[in-house]
Amino acid sequence: MRTTHRDRLHWAVTLTVALVGLWWLLGGGEGLLYGFIFAPLAAGLCAWIAPGRLPGLRPLALLRFATLFATRSLAGGLDVAWRAVQPEMPLQPSWVRYPLRLQQPVARSLMMITISLTPGTLCARLENDTLLIHILSPDMKDGIFDIEQAVAAVFGDHGAGRHP
Structure with a gap:
């Protein structure tokens, strides 16, 4: 296409609005003038090198995904910290193969990034x-399916319908 x-x-x-909002x-409103200058420059550069159309995002699903990511990150961080201070270090590292049903490349990328940024897991x-x-x-490994479902909802990716 x-x-x-x-x-x-x-x-x-879209990216300018998101970057200014994030800035x-x-x-906290400090240096907002710089945000209004540099956000459009960064967004313009991204738009110039972008591989295609901006995927359709669902704002409420994106909010649910952000909430899931924040709570999983906090819980995972606390869990990993707790394991690190235990004298016996209750760790059982292993590898998991997870059948990915997401079809859209951007959804797959977000899934992989989210797993890697969640403490205790690495894609x-x-x-x-x-x-x-x-x-x-x-x-x-219990939360991987939930992450996939949240990512699927953000992009409307219907390939991730069933639990593996």
């Missing part, structure tokens, strides 16, 4: 439609 100038403009405007949120490789994930404990 050919990317049009309108697609690139859509990328740039304002993280900076090592995608082979065909299978993720190779390193986990510190067998109970950490």
Whole structure:
């Protein structure tokens, strides 16, 4: 599918709004002038090198995904910290093969990044439609399906309908 100038403009405007909002949120309003200058420049560069159309995102699903990611990150961080201070270090590292049902490349990428950013898990490789994930404990694999479902909802990817 050919990317049009309108697609690139859509990328740039959407990303500019997101970056300015993030700048304002993280900076508390300080230096917002710099955000208004550099966000459009960064967004324009991204729109110029973007591989295609901006995927359709579902805002409520994105909010649910962000909430899931934040709570999983906090819980995972506390769990990993607790294991680290235990004298016996209750770790049982292992590899898990997870059959990935997401079809859209951007959804697959977000899934892999989310797994890797969640404490105690690391997405090592995608082979065909299978993720190779390193986990510190067998109970950490329980949340992988929930992450896939949340990512699928954000992008409307209907390939991730059934639990493996």
